[in-house]
Structure formats: C-alpha cells, structure tokens
Amino acid sequence: MTRSQWTLSDVLLRATSLAPDGEIATKREDGEWHQYTYQDAYERVCQLAHALDELGIGAGKRVGTVAANHDRHYELYFAVPGSGRSLHTINHRLPDEHFEYVVEDAEDAVLFVDPQFIERVECHRDAFEDVSAFVVLDDEVPDTALEPVTDYESLLEGRPTEYEWPSLDPETECGLCHTSGTTGIPKGVQHTHGMLVRACNMMLQTDTVAVSGSDVVFPIVPMFHGYAWAYPYVATIAGSKLVLADSHTSPEALTSVIEREGVTIASAVPTIWLDVAAYLDESGKSIAGLERIQSGGSAVPESLIRRYDDAFDVEMIQAWGMTETAPFATISRAPSGLEADCGEIDLYASRAKAGRPVPGISVRVRDEDGESAPRDGETVGELQVRGEWVIDSYYERPDADADGFTCDGWLRTGDVATWDKRGFVDVVDRKKDIIKSGGEWISSLELESELMRNDAVAEAAVIAVDHDIWQERPFAFVVTERDRTVDAETLNAHLRERFPKWWLPDEYEFVDALPRTSTEKFDKQQLSKRLDS
Amino acid sequence: MTRSQWTLSDVLLRATSLAPDGEIATKREDGEWHQYTYQDAYERVCQLAHALDELGIGAGKRVGTVAANHDRHYELYFAVPGSGRSLHTINHRLPDEHFEYVVEDAEDAVLFVDPQFIERVECHRDAFEDVSAFVVLDDEVPDTALEPVTDYESLLEGRPTEYEWPSLDPETECGLCHTSGTTGIPKGVQHTHGMLVRACNMMLQTDTVAVSGSDVVFPIVPMFHGYAWAYPYVATIAGSKLVLADSHTSPEALTSVIEREGVTIASAVPTIWLDVAAYLDESGKSIAGLERIQSGGSAVPESLIRRYDDAFDVEMIQAWGMTETAPFATISRAPSGLEADCGEIDLYASRAKAGRPVPGISVRVRDEDGESAPRDGETVGELQVRGEWVIDSYYERPDADADGFTCDGWLRTGDVATWDKRGFVDVVDRKKDIIKSGGEWISSLELESELMRNDAVAEAAVIAVDHDIWQERPFAFVVTERDRTVDAETLNAHLRERFPKWWLPDEYEFVDALPRTSTEKFDKQQLSKRLDS
Incomplete structure (x- = not known):
C-alpha cells in the first residue's frame, strides 16, 4: 500500500x-x-x-x-x-x-x-x-x-x-x-x-x-x-x-x-x-x-x-461548479456518440446545459419530498452533489450545515435542475431565483437564455416581482445590441414560440447595462431593489 | 473538507x-x-x-x-x-x-x-x-x-x-x-x-x-x-x-x-x-x-x-511500470515544445525511452553511493520511484522490503537508468541483466535495441556469459526476418557505428525463435540455462 x-x-x-x-x-x-x-x-x-x-x-x-x-x-x-x-x-x-x-x-x-x-x-x-x-x-x-x-x-x-x-x-x-x-x-x-x-x-x-x-x-x-x-x-x-x-x-x-x-x-x-x-x-x-x-x-x-x-x-466548454465544489462538478462537451447520434440542434442543446458529472463527482436530482426525480430531462428538482473535491460541511458554521447538506452527506446546491438519460444536468435556475407563479414554477434562467437568442438582445435578466393573485410574476430587464431596438411585444412573440403564455414576462425594462455582482454575475438583488425603490 | x-x-x-x-x-x-x-x-x-x-x-x-x-x-x-x-x-x-x-x-x-x-x-x-x-x-x-x-x-x-x-x-x-x-x-x-x-x-x-x-x-x-x-x-x-x-x-x-x-x-x-x-x-x-x-x-x-x-x-506510446507501480509510472510522448525544439532524430530517441513521470509519480536516479545522478541523459544509476499508486512495502515480506525500498520509502525498481533535463527516463537495463565487463557496464538492452534496427533482424536478446579475464561478456541471440540472413560480422559492424568495440558481443547464435516468460518478455534465464547446458 x-x-x-x-x-x-x-x-x-x-x-x-x-x-x-x-x-x-x-x-x-x-x-x-x-x-x-x-x-x-x-x-x-x-x-x-x-x-x-x-x-x-x-x-x-x-x-x-x-x-x-x-x-x-x-x-x-x-x-x-x-x-x-x-x-x-x-x-x-x-x-x-x-x-x-x-x-x-x-x-x-x-x-x-x-x-x-x-x-x-x-x-x-x-x-x-x-x-x-x-x-x-x-x-x-x-x-x-x-x-x-x-x-x-x-x-x-x-x-x-x-x-x-x-x-x-x-x-x-x-x-x-x-x-x-x-x-x-x-x-x-x-x-x-x-x-x-x-x-x-x-x-x-x-x-x-x-x-x-x-x-x-x-x-x-x-x-x-x-x-x-x-x-x-x-x-x-x-x-x-x-x-x-x-x-x-x-x-x-x-x-x-x-x-x-x-x-x-x-x-x-x-x-x-x-x-x-x-x-x-x-x-x-x-x-x-x-x-x-x-x-x-x-x-x-x-x-x-x-x-x-x-x-x-x-x-466554448461550459462547466458548472460553486465554491463548495471548486473548481467544478459537471462539464458540457459532446460525449461519446452524441455527435453521431443526434442532429446539430440536440448537440447544441446539450452543450448549453451544465453538463455531465466529471470522474470523481456524483450527482443526483431530488424533488421536494427528497425522492429521485426521473432522468427525463424535464422533471425539476434540487441538484445535489458529492465527490472527491466537494465539501461535506462548512468551516465552523453548523447553522449553514443544517441547510447546506443532506443527512447522508450530499451538498444541497440550491440549484434547480433536470437530468437526462445521457447524464446531462440542466440547471434551470437558482432555487431563490425561480419564479413561483400560480403554484407553478417559471425558470428565470430559461427565459433569459431564450431572450438572448434574439438577435436584437445583448443581455437579459429576469426577476420575480410580487403579484396579488399569482404570488409572483416575471419582469425582464433587457440590454439591446448596439444600434438595435426591439419592443416587449416582439420579445414576447419570440418567447411564445417556446414557452406557454403564462411564462411570458408581464413587463420589460430596456436598460443600458445590467449591474453585476463581485463575481461578474448579473446582480438580481440589485435589480429587485431598483424596482422596490 | x-x-x-x-x-x-x-x-x-x-x-x-x-x-x-x-x-x-x-x-x-x-x-x-x-x-x-x-x-x-x-x-x-x-x-x-x-x-x-x-x-x-x-x-x-x-x-x-x-x-x-x-x-x-x-x-x-x-x-x-x-x-x-x-x-x-x-x-x-x-x-x-x-x-x-x-x-x-x-x-x-x-x-x-x-x-x-x-x-x-x-x-x-x-x-x-x-x-x-x-x-x-x-x-x-x-x-x-x-x-x-x-x-x-x-x-x-x-x-x-x-x-x-x-x-x-x-x-x-x-x-x-x-x-x-x-x-x-x-x-x-x-x-x-x-x-x-x-x-x-x-x-x-x-x-x-x-x-x-x-x-x-x-x-x-x-x-x-x-x-x-x-x-x-x-x-x-x-x-x-x-x-x-x-x-x-x-x-x-x-x-x-x-x-x-x-x-x-x-x-x-x-x-x-x-x-x-x-x-x-x-x-x-x-x-x-x-x-x-x-x-x-x-x-x-x-x-x-x-x-x-x-x-x-x-x-506507439511507450510506458514503463512494474507490478509495484501498476499500471505505470512514466510515459513517453512528445512533451510540450519537444517536437518544435528538436529534429526528428531527437524526437524518436525520446519516444524510445521509458518516458517522463506522469502526474502523481516522482522518480529519481541514484548511483551506487545513494547520491543523485546528474540529469545528463548519460550517467546511469538505479531508478527509484514513489507516488500515488506505488507501494511502499510488499505483502508480508519483510525480507523483500529490506531490498525493495530505500529507508526513506522509495521503491528500488532494480532498473538501471539515465534521466535527462527534459525529464525523460531511459531504462538502460535490468540491474540483473546488465553485463559487467572489465569493471565497466554494458547495457544488454541497448545492444538489443540497436540490433533490432538492422533490417535483417526481427528479434534479439543479449545475455552475459562468464569470462575468465573480463568477468562477463555479451552473447547475442538473433532471430532474422523471414527470408533474410545476416552474419555476426555484419551485425558487429552495425553495432560499431554506435558503441565502443569492447561492447560488441563475442558470439552470436541465430535461432528460429526466442523463449518468452509468462508475461511475454524475452526469457533470458532460459537462454542462460541453454548456454550452460
């Protein structure tokens, strides 16, 4: 030995x-x-x-x-x-x-x-x-x-x-x-x-x-x-x-x-x-x-x-990770056979996902009752991770450990995801960013990604705003490409091709730039505050 | 953690x-x-x-x-x-x-x-x-x-x-x-x-x-x-x-x-x-x-x-290892810059070596006094290895441990090797196969490798035979390529281009096939016995 x-x-x-x-x-x-x-x-x-x-x-x-x-x-x-x-x-x-x-x-x-x-x-x-x-x-x-x-x-x-x-x-x-x-x-x-x-x-x-x-x-x-x-x-x-x-x-x-x-x-x-x-x-x-x-x-x-x-x-190789799994836990490259098996559309759809767990890392997706979500690429649940460079407790934070890990030692990532038969995890949202509308979930991330596929859109961020009847509704901030303009109606028509009507943002705000966090992500907290004030 | x-x-x-x-x-x-x-x-x-x-x-x-x-x-x-x-x-x-x-x-x-x-x-x-x-x-x-x-x-x-x-x-x-x-x-x-x-x-x-x-x-x-x-x-x-x-x-x-x-x-x-x-x-x-x-x-x-x-x-990727380092410890592929830096001759010479230690494995070459041999690609010493899948003791064999490991825990491979500045280890012989002639060492492996470069030679094995004056002298067994013949004189002339005269085998035996060990290596023990009998 x-x-x-x-x-x-x-x-x-x-x-x-x-x-x-x-x-x-x-x-x-x-x-x-x-x-x-x-x-x-x-x-x-x-x-x-x-x-x-x-x-x-x-x-x-x-x-x-x-x-x-x-x-x-x-x-x-x-x-x-x-x-x-x-x-x-x-x-x-x-x-x-x-x-x-x-x-x-x-x-x-x-x-x-x-x-x-x-x-x-x-x-x-x-x-x-x-x-x-x-x-x-x-x-x-x-x-x-x-x-x-x-x-x-x-x-x-x-x-x-x-x-x-x-x-x-x-x-x-x-x-x-x-x-x-x-x-x-x-x-x-x-x-x-x-x-x-x-x-x-x-x-x-x-x-x-x-x-x-x-x-x-x-x-x-x-x-x-x-x-x-x-x-x-x-x-x-x-x-x-x-x-x-x-x-x-x-x-x-x-x-x-x-x-x-x-x-x-x-x-x-x-x-x-x-x-x-x-x-x-x-x-x-x-x-x-x-x-x-x-x-x-x-x-x-x-x-x-x-x-x-x-x-x-x-x-462009996409990888998914967090400080708790640094550097990363999944990676999105075309796996064996994928390029041959499927058309270009599937290939890009897979590459746009968080990817497959790398050797050394195990993942699972659990619904709200803690049961395994089926690997159908559609059913959402919390992404949970365990492996060779994933922590199983925080530094002197028993309060955070209680929320952060399952009783059998898996990291609760706080990401909402689907998982498919080929092993591709798709993170559809942060748990805190998901929009809960009329008892159903709307993925802010998927709306953003689809908006950014529109030629006129450079950047997009979608957040939840409170709503008396529906609990929450989506609100979109959009930065257009230089010298381009677009209106809410056009963008909703674009989104309608992929999403049900009740997913569409109720309101749009067109801005010059989106605020970013200390790690260069879109700062949704600040966007929420801006609407509140 | x-x-x-x-x-x-x-x-x-x-x-x-x-x-x-x-x-x-x-x-x-x-x-x-x-x-x-x-x-x-x-x-x-x-x-x-x-x-x-x-x-x-x-x-x-x-x-x-x-x-x-x-x-x-x-x-x-x-x-x-x-x-x-x-x-x-x-x-x-x-x-x-x-x-x-x-x-x-x-x-x-x-x-x-x-x-x-x-x-x-x-x-x-x-x-x-x-x-x-x-x-x-x-x-x-x-x-x-x-x-x-x-x-x-x-x-x-x-x-x-x-x-x-x-x-x-x-x-x-x-x-x-x-x-x-x-x-x-x-x-x-x-x-x-x-x-x-x-x-x-x-x-x-x-x-x-x-x-x-x-x-x-x-x-x-x-x-x-x-x-x-x-x-x-x-x-x-x-x-x-x-x-x-x-x-x-x-x-x-x-x-x-x-x-x-x-x-x-x-x-x-x-x-x-x-x-x-x-x-x-x-x-x-x-x-x-x-x-x-x-x-x-x-x-x-x-x-x-x-x-x-x-x-x-x-x-062809060459790798060096032994059961004690299974699967292997070094690998020989062109490293960064080597293809650009050097001509084809150097490239092949490097690829014919045992190779460079892979991540997770450390190597060193020690002379008979236990000192580091200079990394000049020429000075020989024993190859010693340590790392993530190298054992540091045998199973219930304290007798073998004493010979098999240094006191600071490195595996003594029993291979005689050089090491160069680019990190390429060259195993010149098994310690037991090296030929000690007149106080100097002759590498049986290098002779074999050079013999096999001759177009007429399919396989070659060189062993030591006892000698009254020189202690040991090289003896070569050669299998020729189908339908080819070659004689000792020609082969020695071939070897003479690269090695000093005293390295050349004193005798050759041309055989139909070489005996192999249970792991498909040339069986030099059996060849020695054949000469003794």
Missing part, C-alpha cells in the same frame, strides 16, 4: 523538474509585462516560504491575500500551502461588512495586499484583530496607515532559494475560500491538498478541459475566486505556459493578451465572453490561436456557444 | 449512469462473440456480489481468478472489490511451485477458473488449503476432480440485479497481484481502491494515454497481469467501449478483432507488436481505425516506433 499522495508542493516540483523553462507571463497592473520561468518562480516560492517562517506564522495558520492575478499571487498559491499554512484568498469586491467578516472568520495572521487595494484594507484595519503584519505586493511600500508593513520584494530578498517542504497529510487544509455571500453571510469552504490535486488531475483529462503541457493557459477568472478555478495549479502540474493579466479584464485588453501570448485555453464567466464577442465583432480583431474557452459561474446561452463556434472557431 | 473519495464501485456506477448502452465485446475462447452493455454488466456484477455473500466470503477475504480476458472476468473485477473483498488475479503461466505459493500466500477463499485452466488447478488442488469452493467460468461444469464446484452462470442465476455497495475507506485493499517471480519467489503487491482510482484518472489525461469516452479500448495484456494495466477500469470510468479477446493473441486474431470492433487504442507488450507488424507486412491486412497503441512490460526498440508511424500511421 502507499502513503505517498501528492500535495501542492509536489505539483510545483513537477513543473520545476519537467518544465523548468516553462513560462509564466503576467501583464501587471501598470501594463508592463513580467515574464519568468517555473524554475525562477520555484526559487522565489522557496524564499517566500522562508519569509513566512521568519514572520512566525505557525503551521495551519491562515495567510490572507487581497490581490489580482499576477506572478506574486501565484507564488503565494504555492509557498503558503506548501509550507503547511492555509491560503485565504479574499474577494476585494465584497461589501464592507462581509469583507471584515471573512478576515475575522479566517483569523488571518498576515495579509498580502496589492497596492490598488491598500485603501480598501486601510478602511477596515481596526477590525482585523488577528492580523499581525501587512505585506504590500510590490517592491516598495506606498504611504499607508497599515502597520507593521513591508513590501514583498524586501521580504524575499536574500533568502535561500531552496526549501525543505514538510511532508503533509494530503487531507491537510491548503486553503479557505468564502462563498460570495449573495444569500447571506459568506461561508468558509476549506479545501485540502488532496482535493485540489485530484481536481487538477481531472482537468488534465481529454473529456474535461484537456489541459496539456503544450497549452497556453489563461485564467481570466480572479485568483480570489475558487483558486481561479484551479488553473494556476493545473497549468503547473501539466507544465503548460501560464498567462495572467492582473485586473485587466476589458475585452480589448483580454484579446490583446490572447493574441500576444498565443493563448490556447482561457476561462471566465459568460458575461466576459459576451463582452469579448461584441468587441471582436466591432473591432474586427482576431483570436486565431485560441482553441477553447471554459465558461463557468453562471449559465451560458446556447446562442453564445454557437456564436463562438461559427464566428471565431473557438469551442 | 470531504470524505467522499471514490472506490471501484463508483467507477462502475459512472458507466452505468452516463453510458448505460456503452458496449463490452468479448471474443470468447471458443471464438464466439459475446456482446452486452454496461447496464447489463452492472446487473450481473450485482448478482455476483450477492453470490459472494451467499458463499460466505467475509470482508477483506481474497477471491482468486485463473482466467483470461473476458466479460465474466470483468464482472469479477468489480463485484469482488466493490463488495469489500480483494481480487487476486493469478498468472496461470507461473511455474508449479510459484503457482501453489501465490494461492497459499493470498489465502484465497474461492477460485474462479476458466475451463481451459481447470487441469492446471486440479494438479495443485491438495496444496490449496484455504480454498473452500471452485467456480468454473462457464455455464456448465465439466468433468473435474475439483470440489465443491459450481458453474458461474448457476451461481448468478436468479439473484437480485441491484446491490447495496458498502461505503469503503478508499485505502481498503481492492486487489493483490503477485510479481512474476523472475527474481525469486513471487511477491504480493497490495493495491487499494484509491490507488487504482487515481491511476485511472491519470490514464484519462491528454498527455498520458488520453482515454476518452469516444475511444474503443482493447487491452491485450492479460487481465492477470497488473489488472491488464487498469484498462478495464479505465474504459469503464470513461464510458468507452471495451473489447476483450480471451486468450486470442495471435497476430491474425488481434488484427481481426481490431478491425471488426473499430478499436482505437490497444495495449500489449512489445513482442506482441513485433508479431503484429510482421503479420501486417506479410498479409497486407489493415488496422486503419487504430490510432494509438500503448506498449509496456519491456523496452520498445526505436525501430518499432518508427515502423508503426511510417507503415501503419499508429502512434
């Missing part, structure tokens, strides 16, 4: 051993490029591990980061867990109250902060009782009220470039992420080395996102969000070139990074891909080297998948 | 859930085809699990199989470990003494035996003290001295087609394999569910053998040998079509199975691929659908890799 399961230091050692000259390229916040190799990075990761020892951060203590996507954050991704501490990546876009809460909840011993987020941290300094030091992720310390404070380069300077990595139990916590808290106080999700290593191995598989050593991997998704869906780790275990772009997420910046660095696979939420598609159409720019994009975080309209296929020759 | 790591029953449940109509096709011993689906297989696996309960085989007890590659053996692969027992696959080609030893060592509670191997088992019946029942893998029991005995179909008949799989710790033993014992008494190697599940996940990866749901997988390697390199499990987790061919291993049978079933990936030892190549040349037959073959068990001559590329358009 064996006791040699890998931890995250083994992941980095693999790149150092097999791809020492493999490149990590960052477009830093100031627009300058920083390029170095896995070997270079390894030496700095060792220096950082020594620095953490010197700072007196004990084993198992948490190290917080308030940082964008860059090489120094990458170094923290390995030095912190590799040396036996836990990485706590903090979403800088959280509301004040939650921002303070998560740092307190994690009892972060030290915070590593980008210069651009120092002000944000300063405002909350008094609430951070456990934080004994601040490190600015730069080569100098700007004028700041934080203290004690040092800069990252001074912290590393002159330290040894080798480190004796401790032999860790693979079930040691390597990181803590908090949920984005759209449904209440953020909840802590603990990941272990084993969970992330197993998830990385899944992402190298041909039938998932198939990351290979010859790929150029560009995680656009923020590094504070579910480890950027594990891509920094995945690129490292594969020995792929890794590209990071700090906070540069405009479509113009993204396409130029993709072109310049020869990116073959990139990952981001659908709203980013909507913006990129619009920019490419408008500018006539090219993303010729890009082979596939992985979209996650919220549902991808079928129209967008077709658009990337037809206009840009890029395969 | 999670406690939901997969076991082998989850692997089968995945196929049943996502590819219930996926096919398992067996060319049985009598030449008839048996075809059924994963759903069909699942129901029979459940019946078999119930039968094991009924036979009173306790949790953790071992179930022995003396069987070829077929659907019933596949059912045992899942029912035995899934229900908490351990599968003991027995090599029917072992010498008598070893055959008895392994059954006693495993304390097999029951033996499942193919009709063709019943006589073999009958001869040793008296030695099998722990075996309380025999099951003939057929639908009737032939005349036999074994007792109590039943046939497999009667055992399953009428039992429920669902089973409540126990929730097992992933580190539960799922199987016991014995080494082939070419260096002494066979040693027991215990595998756990976790080890095999992790290895399967590795084999789905793009940079390894990249098994996908759209593949048709044909393990030619026997199912008694390292779980047929895990392919039955790998095909199942991927939901691929699986093809088995019992004991049909003639080149004619293999190529006809490949053609008939549309095989895309097949695995076997190099001698099989040598035979198949010769047969294809001779017969003019085609293997058009075959995309890649995985070769393992012993080194692949570079000439054979080129031949499959050029003549048959099939990628």
Whole structure:
C-alpha cells in the first residue's frame, strides 16, 4: 500500500523538474509585462516560504491575500500551502461588512495586499484583530496607515532559494475560500491538498478541459475566486505556459493578451465572453490561436456557444461548479456518440446545459419530498452533489450545515435542475431565483437564455416581482445590441414560440447595462431593489 | 473538507449512469462473440456480489481468478472489490511451485477458473488449503476432480440485479497481484481502491494515454497481469467501449478483432507488436481505425516506433511500470515544445525511452553511493520511484522490503537508468541483466535495441556469459526476418557505428525463435540455462 499522495508542493516540483523553462507571463497592473520561468518562480516560492517562517506564522495558520492575478499571487498559491499554512484568498469586491467578516472568520495572521487595494484594507484595519503584519505586493511600500508593513520584494530578498517542504497529510487544509455571500453571510469552504490535486488531475483529462503541457493557459477568472478555478495549479502540474493579466479584464485588453501570448485555453464567466464577442465583432480583431474557452459561474446561452463556434472557431466548454465544489462538478462537451447520434440542434442543446458529472463527482436530482426525480430531462428538482473535491460541511458554521447538506452527506446546491438519460444536468435556475407563479414554477434562467437568442438582445435578466393573485410574476430587464431596438411585444412573440403564455414576462425594462455582482454575475438583488425603490 | 473519495464501485456506477448502452465485446475462447452493455454488466456484477455473500466470503477475504480476458472476468473485477473483498488475479503461466505459493500466500477463499485452466488447478488442488469452493467460468461444469464446484452462470442465476455497495475507506485493499517471480519467489503487491482510482484518472489525461469516452479500448495484456494495466477500469470510468479477446493473441486474431470492433487504442507488450507488424507486412491486412497503441512490460526498440508511424500511421506510446507501480509510472510522448525544439532524430530517441513521470509519480536516479545522478541523459544509476499508486512495502515480506525500498520509502525498481533535463527516463537495463565487463557496464538492452534496427533482424536478446579475464561478456541471440540472413560480422559492424568495440558481443547464435516468460518478455534465464547446458 502507499502513503505517498501528492500535495501542492509536489505539483510545483513537477513543473520545476519537467518544465523548468516553462513560462509564466503576467501583464501587471501598470501594463508592463513580467515574464519568468517555473524554475525562477520555484526559487522565489522557496524564499517566500522562508519569509513566512521568519514572520512566525505557525503551521495551519491562515495567510490572507487581497490581490489580482499576477506572478506574486501565484507564488503565494504555492509557498503558503506548501509550507503547511492555509491560503485565504479574499474577494476585494465584497461589501464592507462581509469583507471584515471573512478576515475575522479566517483569523488571518498576515495579509498580502496589492497596492490598488491598500485603501480598501486601510478602511477596515481596526477590525482585523488577528492580523499581525501587512505585506504590500510590490517592491516598495506606498504611504499607508497599515502597520507593521513591508513590501514583498524586501521580504524575499536574500533568502535561500531552496526549501525543505514538510511532508503533509494530503487531507491537510491548503486553503479557505468564502462563498460570495449573495444569500447571506459568506461561508468558509476549506479545501485540502488532496482535493485540489485530484481536481487538477481531472482537468488534465481529454473529456474535461484537456489541459496539456503544450497549452497556453489563461485564467481570466480572479485568483480570489475558487483558486481561479484551479488553473494556476493545473497549468503547473501539466507544465503548460501560464498567462495572467492582473485586473485587466476589458475585452480589448483580454484579446490583446490572447493574441500576444498565443493563448490556447482561457476561462471566465459568460458575461466576459459576451463582452469579448461584441468587441471582436466591432473591432474586427482576431483570436486565431485560441482553441477553447471554459465558461463557468453562471449559465451560458446556447446562442453564445454557437456564436463562438461559427464566428471565431473557438469551442466554448461550459462547466458548472460553486465554491463548495471548486473548481467544478459537471462539464458540457459532446460525449461519446452524441455527435453521431443526434442532429446539430440536440448537440447544441446539450452543450448549453451544465453538463455531465466529471470522474470523481456524483450527482443526483431530488424533488421536494427528497425522492429521485426521473432522468427525463424535464422533471425539476434540487441538484445535489458529492465527490472527491466537494465539501461535506462548512468551516465552523453548523447553522449553514443544517441547510447546506443532506443527512447522508450530499451538498444541497440550491440549484434547480433536470437530468437526462445521457447524464446531462440542466440547471434551470437558482432555487431563490425561480419564479413561483400560480403554484407553478417559471425558470428565470430559461427565459433569459431564450431572450438572448434574439438577435436584437445583448443581455437579459429576469426577476420575480410580487403579484396579488399569482404570488409572483416575471419582469425582464433587457440590454439591446448596439444600434438595435426591439419592443416587449416582439420579445414576447419570440418567447411564445417556446414557452406557454403564462411564462411570458408581464413587463420589460430596456436598460443600458445590467449591474453585476463581485463575481461578474448579473446582480438580481440589485435589480429587485431598483424596482422596490 | 470531504470524505467522499471514490472506490471501484463508483467507477462502475459512472458507466452505468452516463453510458448505460456503452458496449463490452468479448471474443470468447471458443471464438464466439459475446456482446452486452454496461447496464447489463452492472446487473450481473450485482448478482455476483450477492453470490459472494451467499458463499460466505467475509470482508477483506481474497477471491482468486485463473482466467483470461473476458466479460465474466470483468464482472469479477468489480463485484469482488466493490463488495469489500480483494481480487487476486493469478498468472496461470507461473511455474508449479510459484503457482501453489501465490494461492497459499493470498489465502484465497474461492477460485474462479476458466475451463481451459481447470487441469492446471486440479494438479495443485491438495496444496490449496484455504480454498473452500471452485467456480468454473462457464455455464456448465465439466468433468473435474475439483470440489465443491459450481458453474458461474448457476451461481448468478436468479439473484437480485441491484446491490447495496458498502461505503469503503478508499485505502481498503481492492486487489493483490503477485510479481512474476523472475527474481525469486513471487511477491504480493497490495493495491487499494484509491490507488487504482487515481491511476485511472491519470490514464484519462491528454498527455498520458488520453482515454476518452469516444475511444474503443482493447487491452491485450492479460487481465492477470497488473489488472491488464487498469484498462478495464479505465474504459469503464470513461464510458468507452471495451473489447476483450480471451486468450486470442495471435497476430491474425488481434488484427481481426481490431478491425471488426473499430478499436482505437490497444495495449500489449512489445513482442506482441513485433508479431503484429510482421503479420501486417506479410498479409497486407489493415488496422486503419487504430490510432494509438500503448506498449509496456519491456523496452520498445526505436525501430518499432518508427515502423508503426511510417507503415501503419499508429502512434506507439511507450510506458514503463512494474507490478509495484501498476499500471505505470512514466510515459513517453512528445512533451510540450519537444517536437518544435528538436529534429526528428531527437524526437524518436525520446519516444524510445521509458518516458517522463506522469502526474502523481516522482522518480529519481541514484548511483551506487545513494547520491543523485546528474540529469545528463548519460550517467546511469538505479531508478527509484514513489507516488500515488506505488507501494511502499510488499505483502508480508519483510525480507523483500529490506531490498525493495530505500529507508526513506522509495521503491528500488532494480532498473538501471539515465534521466535527462527534459525529464525523460531511459531504462538502460535490468540491474540483473546488465553485463559487467572489465569493471565497466554494458547495457544488454541497448545492444538489443540497436540490433533490432538492422533490417535483417526481427528479434534479439543479449545475455552475459562468464569470462575468465573480463568477468562477463555479451552473447547475442538473433532471430532474422523471414527470408533474410545476416552474419555476426555484419551485425558487429552495425553495432560499431554506435558503441565502443569492447561492447560488441563475442558470439552470436541465430535461432528460429526466442523463449518468452509468462508475461511475454524475452526469457533470458532460459537462454542462460541453454548456454550452460
């Protein structure tokens, strides 16, 4: 038998051993490029591990980061867990109250902060009782009220470039992420080395996102969000070139990074891909080297998948996951036989679903009585998940555990879904977003997806509004494509082709843009508030 | 955190859930085809699990199989470990003494035996003290001295087609394999569910053998040998079509199975691929659908890799492993950049090596003083291995552990190897096969590989013979290609282009065929005995 399961230091050692000259390229916040190799990075990761020892951060203590996507954050991704501490990546876009809460909840011993987020941290300094030091992720310390404070380069300077990595139990916590808290106080999700290593191995598989050593991997998704869906780790275990772009997420910046660095696979939420598609159409720019994009975080309209296929020759791979299942649990690619068996319509309909559970993950769909819903692709129920990188409890939140997990240990995702015979899960809505009208359910997500198939519609969000007779009724917010107009009547006629009459929104509001959450999803809470006020 | 790591029953449940109509096709011993689906297989696996309960085989007890590659053996692969027992696959080609030893060592509670191997088992019946029942893998029991005995179909008949799989710790033993014992008494190697599940996940990866749901997988390697390199499990987790061919291993049978079933990936030892190549040349037959073959068990001559590329358009992927690292630890495919960086000569030279460690496995090369050999691709030392499916002790063999593992827990493979900067391990010889001449080492493997590059040579084996002055000297056995002749002088002139004069064999013997071991490797022990006698 064996006791040699890998931890995250083994992941980095693999790149150092097999791809020492493999490149990590960052477009830093100031627009300058920083390029170095896995070997270079390894030496700095060792220096950082020594620095953490010197700072007196004990084993198992948490190290917080308030940082964008860059090489120094990458170094923290390995030095912190590799040396036996836990990485706590903090979403800088959280509301004040939650921002303070998560740092307190994690009892972060030290915070590593980008210069651009120092002000944000300063405002909350008094609430951070456990934080004994601040490190600015730069080569100098700007004028700041934080203290004690040092800069990252001074912290590393002159330290040894080798480190004796401790032999860790693979079930040691390597990181803590908090949920984005759209449904209440953020909840802590603990990941272990084993969970992330197993998830990385899944992402190298041909039938998932198939990351290979010859790929150029560009995680656009923020590094504070579910480890950027594990891509920094995945690129490292594969020995792929890794590209990071700090906070540069405009479509113009993204396409130029993709072109310049020869990116073959990139990952981001659908709203980013909507913006990129619009920019490419408008500018006539090219993303010729890009082979596939992985979209996650919220549902991808079928129209967008077709658009990337037809206009840009890029395969859009949809994946479904949440912080509790990071990076993801299902993936939507054409399975064996599907392309041959069915027409193009079925193929795209399947690809627009959340997808099939990946190896290591089990799913089930349960109705309100806790019974299995039939796998007919029509009957809805709650999606429940269990597996090799799915948590079975939250960090010190017995209140949340009671709601969050079934008594036999499955994660209750809060997503309403169908499941079909081929194994494709279709998330029809968040439980909280579903519209309950006259005792029946209307899927806001399906309405949005269908609206976005209309040529004149760029973006759409549908929410529930209270109704005296029907309890709730759908209300649609629509952003039209540039230079296009459309009216409610036309859109309802479009929807009527697919949905019963009582599904159609009672009202439409045409807006210039939709508000987005800290993780770039359409912010339905804010839309509701706007109607209430 | 999670406690939901997969076991082998989850692997089968995945196929049943996502590819219930996926096919398992067996060319049985009598030449008839048996075809059924994963759903069909699942129901029979459940019946078999119930039968094991009924036979009173306790949790953790071992179930022995003396069987070829077929659907019933596949059912045992899942029912035995899934229900908490351990599968003991027995090599029917072992010498008598070893055959008895392994059954006693495993304390097999029951033996499942193919009709063709019943006589073999009958001869040793008296030695099998722990075996309380025999099951003939057929639908009737032939005349036999074994007792109590039943046939497999009667055992399953009428039992429920669902089973409540126990929730097992992933580190539960799922199987016991014995080494082939070419260096002494066979040693027991215990595998756990976790080890095999992790290895399967590795084999789905793009940079390894990249098994996908759209593949048709044909393990030619026997199912008694390292779980047929895990392919039955790998095909199942991927939901691929699986093809088995019992004991049909003639080149004619293999190529006809490949053609008939549309095989895309097949695995076997190099001698099989040598035979198949010769047969294809001779017969003019085609293997058009075959995309890649995985070769393992012993080194692949570079000439054979080129031949499959050029003549048959099939990628030969070499993998290195042993029972202790089953299925394998390194794999030889062109890594990122290698194709671009180097010429064709370098590319083939790399592909002819054992390859690079796969994710989950760490390797090192140590000289006789236990120091790291430089990674120059030239300095030899012992290959040592550690990782997620590598054992760190043998089953109840403290004597073997002392030799087999370093004090820090690495497996001492007994292979002599070099390692280069790109990460390619080159196994230059088995420690026991290396020829020690005048205080220097001569690699028998390199001589063989170079001899087989000569157009007139079909097969070559080089062994050490004692020598008064030089201690040992090389002696070559050569099989020429059909209708070709060649003499020692010509072959030595060929070798002289690459090796120093003192490496050249002192003597040659031209033979019609080379003896092979129970696992289809050239049997050098027998060749040595032939010279001694």
